[in-house]
Amino acid sequence: MSKLELKNIHQSFPSKKQTTMVLSDISLKVNDGEFVSIIGPSGSGKSTLFHIIGGLLMPTSGEVLLDGTPVTGQKGLISYMPQQPALFPWRSIEENVILAQEVAGIARDHALAAAREWLPRVGLGGYEKELPHVLSGGMQQRVSFLRALLSPKELMCLDEPFGALDALTRQEMQAWLLNIWEQNKRSILFVTHSIEEALYLSDRIYVLSNKPSTVLEELVVPFGRPRQEAIMKDVLFQELRQHIQGHLRKEVQHDQGR
Amino acid sequence: MSKLELKNIHQSFPSKKQTTMVLSDISLKVNDGEFVSIIGPSGSGKSTLFHIIGGLLMPTSGEVLLDGTPVTGQKGLISYMPQQPALFPWRSIEENVILAQEVAGIARDHALAAAREWLPRVGLGGYEKELPHVLSGGMQQRVSFLRALLSPKELMCLDEPFGALDALTRQEMQAWLLNIWEQNKRSILFVTHSIEEALYLSDRIYVLSNKPSTVLEELVVPFGRPRQEAIMKDVLFQELRQHIQGHLRKEVQHDQGR
């Protein structure tokens, strides 16, 4: 059974003059323990899709199913990392990390212990007691990532988790995420702008078109697990990359015409 | 003569317990009409460096020279794109774009006309009158980028301008920036996390070490102008990439030890 299933999601936003259609008939699913990525042009509606999955937005039409039960509009069922870090400025870093756990009802002590254990692993040892404003952009993103990671939900929705990281830190975080995921096989839905990242991490990739967004292609990544970074040099990897890129190129060029 | 010169910049932040040294003896320069990139691990102090150049922060020690005159701590001399978009929520998109021009004293009408002309080129035609909160992360970044681009200063400091863009939009923006730059040869100082991006765009690259940050290497990019995307497939390109990556890898791994 699939962990998450989106059925014919449509979404439009009313604006001053006309209504903008953002998502048009999106159907996708994430199986149990699967790592699925979404790639799409900027502004195509990926974050909007996450808001729908998280229950923040009621889709104009369509349905969200979690473990087979319809949960459209229900909140608090997934672990979520927003595109902007959204750290609480009055909470110290460790208190920010445990926020999702606190909300989920996990004992504060327990959560804090976990936060203190994990913070050094994302390169933030020593910053536990600092307030968010002293952190650099990339550091804030890592805090936000850790917050989602430690949230006790089975489906993780990550919205560009590594966008603000340098290439190396990024690779490290990727490898590390992969490692964790391979150990406990949570289901992951992952938005990224990097085709390599998607190919390297995912079991499947959905490529979205430009607004109004449809699923252009669903692509099964044919590499085995556990994966090594070396696969990036694989010819098949490069071919797939070119393939996706070609798809997107059409989309973005099309977009320029507007 | 060099447009911008940093001489032995040191920067440390006092914290509760101890003082953190962030920048340690950074010297670098940007020549007239040159495109220079900075690459460095997350949290190494790139944004801090920009704050110093922009006069927001007085360095603990060291000097900033613009066109040969010392301008340490002087503000308003550069065109700047911050890492976070920092759009003003009560201003419409076009009003946000003209903000830097307004502050520089350019007539509002004139600035607005320019904004309206340029917005469609970054894929935001039709959003002129909207408020920032309806834009996606990547769209906001493009607004912020345009705001810096239209600012009438000779040195442009861009802090990860394309971080939130998908691969294709990013390539397009790169090509487009390169095009503009080649036409009017403003000097550009560019922070990026993508080694390819740095190699593709820059004349020179500074690689920063981890905190406390020093210039690990200064690298002259040996490709001619105008450049085509094709150079990315060049063997030399790949070699340089490996070279920089190697440098950074040491840094980041070293960092994990803390």
Place this chain on the structure above:
Amino acid sequence: MKQQRWIRAGWPPIVVVILVLLLWQLAVTWGNTASWLLPSPLKIVTEGTTDMPRVWMHTLATIKIMLIGFVVGSGLGLVLASVLHIVPGFKAGFYPLLILSQNVPTIALGPLLIILFGFGVLPKIILISLVCFFPVTMATLDGFMQTDRMMYNYMLMLGASKRQIFFKLELPHALPFLFSGLKISATYSVMGAVIAEWLGGGQGLGYYMILQKSSFRADREFVAILVIVALSLLFFWLIALLEKWIIRWNVKRSS
């Protein structure tokens, strides 16, 4: 649909007001409260309609000085907040005076004002302004202090002058605070006018009220109070409406 929303938004206050009036009426009727102490709403309304023309005249007089006082006061409040914010050292320096201005009781200030400015409308306007400016100044000052750090730094980097930072960033950013202060002031302005009318002069709700009180006419006194409350409510809602109309970027909930 729009109409429905109005009805939806309109009913809670109406229900509460009706409930309160009902409770009051019952308390008076059953609690045997002497009507010279706390007249019943019915009695008040009856009396109000009987004495309508005079009450209306007094109400107009009060509205006039209240509006002038409010506009002058909150305008001054905004300007003062801006000046205190912009000129370094002024804020710390003038806080004592601000606080002083709110702590000279009317019974001491009133005679001084009258001796300085006569029995006309001027001392009243001054008194109302004194009441109105303070919440505006305090809230706006706090608003200026809360300016978003990232935007502020950005403006600094642009080389924006103090003036530009103020008008392009701090002022719009402080608008929600300003309106918070304005709403408090609006609520006080009517009472301020009433108190000012006690300074002397022969018209206005304050004058009417004190006269009725001194003739032990509680029913008429409460007519005045009811009018005062109604005026304040109206005025408050007007300001709240203005706020909604001006501050449109803070669309909080996409629910």
Place this chain on the structure above:
Amino acid sequence: MKQQRWIRAGWPPIVVVILVLLLWQLAVTWGNTASWLLPSPLKIVTEGTTDMPRVWMHTLATIKIMLIGFVVGSGLGLVLASVLHIVPGFKAGFYPLLILSQNVPTIALGPLLIILFGFGVLPKIILISLVCFFPVTMATLDGFMQTDRMMYNYMLMLGASKRQIFFKLELPHALPFLFSGLKISATYSVMGAVIAEWLGGGQGLGYYMILQKSSFRADREFVAILVIVALSLLFFWLIALLEKWIIRWNVKRSS
């Protein structure tokens, strides 16, 4: 260095206060203002020291009811704001009552309070609370409305309950607004106490003041006013200090 900062921050208010007192003294001396109308600062201080023990006793009485009234009032204000914010419909519904509470003049409310609660300290506390709760409630309510949209949405996505959203997000986010309200209330609380003392009872600065006024002792009346102003200032600064101590995350300027 720390001491230097204190001196730096301390001098503007001191300079302004001294300047005002000087101007006042000169105006009285040169302007030939009769001392029964506006006594000179020197006279006031002299009188104040002469009558010290009694003034001090009255001051203590006022401080006591002021503190109780302020704590009760602003505590209530915060709770009220929270309830109105959390329970849907309450806010719209209870606005009229909030406004009402500020628009029943003391001369009408006082007798009612006395009839209900006697001549003791209770009606006074109620009156002060009534003065203090309003700015707190209004400012805090506005603060709740200004909650950051991104953080709010994030909390919603987490499935946070209303309670969790309130305590973990809205309340801390509204703290600057709350303090804005508290500072306004603190300023009013002393005057509130003075007015409350006019309700009756045989001690407190309000009582002292009115007594002195009725025996034409303007000098002593102004002693009371000076003490009132000093108290308010002190109290205001206390609250401002508390604010600085609690709200530390909003480090605005890295200059």
Place this chain on the structure above:
Amino acid sequence: AQPNAGATASPSAAMTTAASQAPVKKLTDVKVVLDWTPNTNHTGLYVAKDQGYFEQEGLNVQIIQPGEGGADAMIASGAADFGVSYQEGITQGRIQGVPIVSIAAVIQHNTSGFASPVAKNIKSPKDFENKTYGGWGSPAENAMIESLMQTEKADPNKVKIVNIGDADYFTAVKRDIDFAWIYYAWTGVDAELRGEPMNMIYLNKYSDKLDYYTPVLATSEKMIKEKPDLVKAFTAAAAKGYQFAIDKPEDAANILIKAVPDLDPKLVMASQKWLSPRYKDDAPRWGEQKRSVWDNYANWMLDHKLLDKNLDVDHAFTNDFLPASSK
């Protein structure tokens, strides 16, 4: 102005008639500030204004209601030319150097006293024992109660005194209070109208010293020195006004009601009927003040430590501006 004025052929009337025939005489603006809200103590002023007495004297009078601060500061400072005040206020004020002078007694005898609901059974000062008095916290009240009780050898320490601030008599006696100090002409009459009978213990019944003038018309020393004619003209018109009120209580009441339409007509009428005979009472003319009254009360205050020095009685009041004779 309506010249329906009493065509009584008095010398002053003849004189003013002549004046009014002169080609448009310019009127002098004069401000009179009351002591509190308009009431029957002020009837004479309203009558004089309504009947044109002021105008005949060349005055354009504006009657102003004061704020909480009272009228004395306005009068003394010259913000108002004339005003309504009290003997006790003028006494205390002058001790503190406030240059205010009484120029006419509005009512000859003190109509104030201690009132209580009949049910409380307080008929004479000795009944104050073990009762609660509600006042405004002035030491004068203690002294007053003490004085009265001493005449009957009662123990003033057995009276509980509570400060009731702004609360009025009717409110106070509903809550813990047994008796309060009132003016009968207003509060007492209102109690009659409401049918809440009260026992009244007049101050002057127990001590001559307490038969002081309340209220009085007052002006500043400066006016007396610089514009004696104006003071004279004003007093003359006011005297005529009060005389009218003495002669025709109902007409006078109606004039007051017309001038201040927000007043309760029933109360005004009843109060006026009660008060009119008491304006002049046993005095040779309206407004007459006796030195002994000023002296007595000042001494009484001094005895009770309500003053810290002797009052210069002769400068505190004057009869010089009252019209020479009155019928």
